[in-house]
Amino acid sequence: MIRLENLSVGYKVGGHERILMSRLNMSISTGEVTALLGANGRGKSTLLRTISALQSPLDGRVLIDGKDVAACSTAELARLLTIVTGHSDGAGAFTVEELVRLGRQPYTGFFGRLSDRDRAIVAEAMAMVGVSHLASRHVATLSDGERQKAMIAKAIAQQTPVIILDEPTAFLDVANRLELLMLLRDISHSQHKAVLMSIHDVSSVMPIADQLWLVVPTATSHAPSTPGSHIPVGSHPGATATPESEILSGSPAELIASDAMQHLFPDRPISFDPLRGDFLPSHP
C-alpha cells in the first residue's frame, strides 16, 4: 500500500541539505499497523510529513496505491491518505458530528453538502470509534481522550486506504492510550487500512503493532560506535554527509530478538528490557 523508493528525507537549510534519512526502501501493506519509534529530533515527524506529501522528499519517491504522492493533486491526496496530527484549537466550536463531517469534504461538492450516503458514513465512523453519544457536544468541551477519538472518527470518515498519525497517544491516560491503540489495530485489520503512526509509548505499542520502524542514529546501528568508522553514502547527488538516522524495521518480536531496540537510545543511561517490553534505567 505504502512504498518508499530510495526515499531521502530532510531539509534544505540555506543551500545546504540536512539529510535525516536516505535511500529508504520499505513498505507497509494494507491491514497492517506500523509504529515509528525513535528519540526526539531523529526525524520521525519529517518522515511522516514527507510520506503525507506535506513536505517534498530530498530524493526518491513515496508511492501510495502505486501513485507518487509528490505528483498527486491535493484533491487526489485527500482520498489517498488522512492525517491525525493532534488537536487544532480552531475546531472548538464544531460539534463532534460537524468535525467528523469534515472528513467527507474530499467527496462533497462546492458548498460541502452531504448526501445521505455521506451522512451514513459519518454516523458509522462515529459509532466505530465510540463517539456517537458525543455527536452534538462541542469539541472544546471534550476531554483529551474524547477529542482524539473524534479526530480519528473524522479520519475514518475520510475513507482513505492510509491513515497517518503523529503521536496519537500523547496526553492520554493509560486506559485511553491502550483503548485507542486497540481501536486503530481493529480498524486497520477489519477495514484493511495501512496505519502508520509515530509514538513514544514503547510498552503500549509493542503488543498491537504488526511492524516497527526504529529510527536510530546511523553510526551506532551498524556496530558499536567507533567515531569516523561509518561508510559514507555516496549515491546522493551533492550529498557529502551521511544521513543522521536510518530505519531498522521488522516485527516487534524480531527486533526484540535481535536486540535492535537497544539502538533507539544509545549513549543514554537506559536499556530495553525484553521481559517488560519497555525501557528501564540501566543502573537503577
Place this chain on the structure above:
Amino acid sequence: MPVDRTISGKYRVAVMTALGVLTVVLWLACMLFGSVDIPSNRIVAIVFGLSEGADEDTWRTIILMSRLPATTTAMLAGMALALAGLQMQTTFSNPLAGPSILGVSTGSSLGVAVVLLASGGAVTGQFGIATASILGAILGAGCILLLLLGFSRIVKSTAMLLIVGIIIGYLASSLISLLNFFATQEGVHSFVIWGMGSFGGMTLERLGIFAPLCIIGIAASFLYVKPLDAMLLGDNYARNLGVNVRRTRNALLLLAGGLTALVTAFCGPIGFIGLVVPHIARLIIRTSSHIWVVGATALSGSAIMLLCQLISVMPQSSIIPINAITPLIGAPIIIYIIVNRNKIFYLR
C-alpha cells in the same frame, strides 16, 4: 444523533430568522427616526416616489438624500466589515484578527491622509474632500493589499504573515503621524473628522457605486464556506482535506481586504464591528460551521451597525461619530453573551 441534529437545526433556523427580522426592523427604525420628525406614511410615499406638493421638498431631500443612503450603507457596511473580520479570523486562526489588523484599513487612512494632509489644502469643499478621500482610501488599501499578497508568496507560515501584516499596519500609522505633524490645521481637522467614521456622507449616487460592489463581496463570502471550515483545523488538516491553502488564503485576503477597503473608503475607518461580530455570531448560532456562521455574521453585523446608526442620529443638533458608538453597543452585547454562556464552548 438525529434527534439532536433536528433540534439544533431548528434552533439555528430560528436564530437566523430572528436576526433577519431584527435587521429589517432596525432598517425601518433608521428610516423613521432622525433629527427631523417626518410622518411615517409620508416616508413610505417619498421612498416609493408618490410624494406630492412642493411643501414636501425638504422632507424628500432628507429622506432620499440622507436617510435612505445612510441607512442602507450602514446595513451593507455592517455585513461587509463583520464578514471581513470572520474571514480574517478563520484564515489566520486568530480570534483577535479583524479587518483593521492587517493594515488594510490603516492603508486606507494613509491614502486619505496623503490626499487631505500632504496635498497642502489643495483639496477643498465638502464634495471635493469626500471624493478625494474615497479615491485615496481605495488606492492606499490597494497598495497595502498588494504588498500583503506579495509577502504571502514569500512567507509560508500563516502566523508569520499575520505578524508581517501587523508590522505593515504600524508602518502606515507612523507615516500618518508624520503627515499629521507636518500638515496644516484645516487638513488635520478634516482628517480627524473622516477618521471618526460616518454614514452621513453617503448620497444616492455614491450608494449606486457602493451597494453593488458591497453586495458582490458579501455574496462572494458565501462561496468559501467549505474551505473556511477545513481551515479552522489548521493548514495541514486543510491541505489533507483537499484545500489549496495558499490559493484560498490569498483569495480570502483579497476578499476581506476588498470589503474593508470599500467600506473604509466610503464611511471612514469603522472599528470593532469586524473584531466582535463574528464572535457574537458564533456564540448565538452555537457552531463555527461556516454555512451557518457566514449568514449569522452578516445579519448580526448589519443589525448592530444599524443600531449604532440609529443612536448616532438621535441627538437633535448633530450626529455622533460611529466609532464612538460601535464599542458602546458591541462591548455590552459580547460581554453579556460571554457571561451568560455557562461554558465558552470554543476558544479553550
